[in-house]
Amino acid sequence: MGSCIICGTSVDGHICDVHEEDAVFEFRGDSPEQLTPGRYYRGSVDGFAEFGVFVDIGDEVTGLLHQSELDSRLESLDWQPGDTVYVRVTNVRDNGNVDLSWSIRQADEEFRGVLIDDPDEDHELLPEETDESTETADESTSADDEAAEASGSDETDETTTETADRQTTGSVRTGSDSGATVGSVGDTESTPETEAAGTDGPVDETRADREPEPPTVDVDDLDDWIGETVRVTGEIVVARQTSGPTVFELRDGTGTVDCAAFVEAGVRAYPSVGEDAVVEIDGEVRERRGDLQVETEELTLLEDDERGRVLEGIEAAIRSRARPEEIEPLVADEAVAAESETIADVVEEIRRAVMEDRPVIVRHSATADGYVGGAAIERAVLPLVRERHDRDDAEYHYIDRRPIEGDVYGLDDATTDVTRMLSDRERHDEKLPLLVFAAAGGTEESADGFELLDVYDVPRIVIDTVVEPAIADVVETALAPTAEATTIATADGTTRGPTATALAATVAAHVATDVRDDLVHLPAVSYWGTIPDAYAEAAADAGFDETAIDEIREAIALGAYYQSYEDKRELVTDLLFGEQDATAEDVRGLASHVSEQFRENVDVAVATAEANLERRTVDGTTIGVLDLEQFTHGYDFPPATLLLDELYRRLGEELDAIVGLGADELHVRSEHSVDVRELASSADQAVEGADLEALSTRSHRIEFLAGQRESVREAVLDALAASL
Template sequence: MGSCIICGTPADGAICESHQQDVLFEFTGDSPEQLTPGRYYKGTVDGFAEFGVFVDIGDRVTGLLHKSELDRRLDSLDWDEGEVVYVQVTGVRDNGNVDLGWSLRQSEREFRGKLLDDPERGAVLPDEADEADDPGGDDGDDADDGSQQATTDGAGASAATEAAESAEPEVDSDPEPARVQVATLSDRVNETVRIEGEVVGARQTSGPTVFEVRDETATVDCAAFVEAGVRAYPEVDTGDFVRLDGVVELRHNELQVETEELEKLAGDEREAVETRLEDALRAEARPDDVELLADHDAVAAVHERVRDAAETIRRAVMESRPVIVRHNATADGYVAGAAIERAVLPLVRDEHAKSDAEYHYFDRRPLEGGDYDMADATKDVTQMLDNRERHDEKLPLFVLVAAGSTDESRDGLELLDIYDAPRVTIDAGYPDEGVADLADVAVNPHLEGEAGDDVTAGVLGANVAAHVNPDVRGGVAHLPAVSYWADGPEDYVDLAAEAGYDDDHTDALREAVALEAFYQAYEDKRELVTDLLFEHEKRDLAEHVAEQFRQKLGTELDTVEPNLSVRGANGVSFTVLDAEAFTHRFDFPPTGLLLDEVHRRGIGADGAADDHVTLGVDEDEVHIRSGGRVDAREIAEAAREDAENAGIAATGTRDGSIEFLVGEKEAAVDAVVDAIGERL
């Protein structure tokens, strides 16, 4: 019984079962049956055929690497006969034929160790095999050995001393490696390099410790190994600045540096590296002063805020800080969130060598309630603290889209603020006083004194995306038109048309996204939303989903129209929908979207929709639609005076909703109607 050379656990030989595929084996046997399927072996190319490559495993065993096992075409394989290669034995047939599989690792350096596959002793270290072949050393006479040893210990001692004294001191002939930038490592595979930068992440695997090191150009994983599962360089943590020497390798088609020496910098050396990175980061993160997508006064008023938001997002990517986009689970929220996602993902892929980096450094999480409340914030904080504790991950940047402007989000933002998690809000809704101050950057036209009534979150999100990554500007130019349910500004309609999206197409996109936003509202549906919004050739998909939207909405409108009631107060007309009694609850469309459509169409109203107020009454809540003329907080304050026992409280500001106690429903609705009538 031995112990595994990787994890140290007891093993039948030098490797445990779980690490069989992590080491390279050299076969010492002479029969195919002595091979162990699943292991990786060193071999030499014996010849080529139309169907694959013959590889010698050891001296007397040959296997076939079929062309179907290759990760490339056979004619593009750059192997020569006699060349050393590395393959996996996938099976040995009854007739002795050996089936081989492809290995991504094509150098000994890429394996975590080397063993001999000895038919008699199993998996053994090479030096153990040497000892077994020559256990006693020289077979000469023991007495002679003793006398010779005595001679060496006596007369030869002075000669040895003299030789040692006259020997020249050893000089290290290996010069220090030159410092290089991480962005150039793809051109330096198998070279020893030096990089200087900040440790932006550290994780302990079952084998090496992996440090993510960022310099002024990019980020790379650096593996340091002292013992399986044991933390290498425990004095180095996230946020430290280091100098690292190592060999650049390509593992599973991803760049990695095998660390040979790692030094934590301090004093002037740390300051020099930190300053170099900060200067480069600031210069690269600040987007150019590019034009907005269209001439729009309300958006022009927040142009600098758009640039500030884009800079904050770009900087988070460069700092290896995860970006979490939290957006309202509506068509407008999905459009805005998807625009930012479209801009950020390419930057993440460029910054990090790992192929799955976009799933680690970007996440889009819809908000079912439309506000960033304590439930949402508690979930996010719990997850971010867990990631910091377990993976030494930086606290993420939270980007709140079509949310984060009202008191309902105040507690959630304050919780993030306690932990110093950076925050950006992008919203077109009317804000409550002081909430915007809880964000590092707040993009909202109302904060600049602009009415912003003709601005959507989709417009703001698309403009931020174009500043985050100018390469996607043309790809998001149609999104502002998609975000308007009615009366989209002509400039945005023209932009969409120039991109190949006519009115019918943008209508279909909006309706399709609205329907999909309702189902599994807590999921990002990344691939489906991408297909709908950005894959122009998949227009049939949008049309198919949009047709379902129209059918479901039409059915519900037919249901509610005969059951609408009309009432008045102080000269103001009201269309009232008893949503609890006359809608199919928990099915599409949700009350808010249905009420929007009733108000837009002016159903049940005498005159244009803008001249009346539409109310949707649920079991304990009344939703208000008035074209932005009604401030729900003012109405709630006045209504409380008429219905003191109704527990009235407002949610949101302009055209928000008002909650009440179920048992006081009639009194609460009457008080709300009277309060609105008095103020319009």
């Protein structure tokens, strides 16, 4: 008989069944069947596959650590073949395949014992039992034990038990002067004699009577305290149970850090402490796979006034760091300047998300305005993410840009986002993201999508040229120029309002001030037709003349069409900014080449459309009608929306409006104010069973039943002529 190395219980060997998962084993066998499922083993990386990592357990047996068992993305692992890793055997299949799971403990000292699993022995061995150099020391220890036993002393067993208690017990104290225990790690009943974890006598009633307090350190400064015991104070934002310790994610005003508390494998530490609790945690700062972690030694729960003061301090610190002092538009644009307070709100929300390790997802329309506005936000967030995270894939993990087909954020888009974010939360413990919409989501047709996000309390920001009241009511922050805002002058004497990019680029310039110079030409890129003077001059000062801006815009529009659901981050970056330290001339070279393809395709399509455009005059109003089914290639560039835009820019002086008629939808282009909802309603009353419905008031698109196509055509033309 022997004693369990953790609790001292008499067992055949050195580990009891209860604490078997607290030890790590070195495998000395040569067959998978000799492994014990449920145990943790020390192994080495053998190789990688698309679906996981092969790990050698001992010299003769290899198991698979599937990617679904990892606590991070497979591509983010910095392992090399031969690296030591720690895994748990979950299953040995009949065919000899070994299934493994991940262990958060990745060093011998993080386990509570190291044993050797040798199938040739009748029990597990201690490492020294296979090392001849320690035999003398073992004999000396045995002699001491025998002497103690002969004298009737229980000192050895008591010491073993006390050590186990210190490792498995930790009290949760309130922040009151009484120091009363709220609960223990295992939620067991406490007494005055056992309140203090790891002590033999009664609890000291005040903190001043206990051991000297460790220094209080901000999370952002923990890099300087690795290996030291410190105190961190903040709010628990996530409490999760792993197969090893309980991990509390603590947030203060400077950042977040994981605090690991260990009872025994898979057992909840401090069960009375959950999310939203405000605590002080004392523990040693360690580095785990490139991230900092505090090994919790004592946790104090703060309540009442102390809790309130900490939360107020966190909020004040985050707001101070996240909110810009003032907003300086990229150019003298009164319409943008009028939105300074809302711009500051948007900047604060984006910067807070980065500080709180919340992914920022930019959703934008697959148009030039959408891509450029989305790229501006991405350009600003990327350096903040890189600065905050050491992981190689952080820039793809914490900032993502996802185009949507039109300018409406529908239920299909929202369902995709919800499915993805819940999966990332479950598999990778990610926070729910902040969604930022650029040149999309501003009309009430997006309300259903936003309401689905609201079910999960996903924060939402919309940056668009128009944000209707139905959307402003269901998102946290909405940024759009007001209808009364002064517009900016152009060279031809007209005025134009700000694009979504003009707003988004201003936001981006304050999210990361270092990228401001990279962004000044972007608003000019987003304007089709005549560019407002101030933005054209700003672009020219940055080295981009009008021709260069036109080429970049056309290149972006062409790239946006192909694989429109992909962000094409690297291509868009090259087209807008070029490689690092690139000049305006470098950027223009690539854009010029791509824009040639744009111009060739658009010129042919426009010439065909002009030749087949039907002109209808109704009550003195001239409307051009293009049959998109007959005179465009439905699946070739340019898309109908872009073709109609270009056609109206060329013919707008001689036409009051253009209608593009597809199989079951139509598009309206006009400089006159056209309310497509009223247009659809009027036509729907005139055609029974057509089921006309406005799909987007921003892009002026109406859907109908294909069987009523000809009747819809006439009804819409009559209603449109009456409204102009």
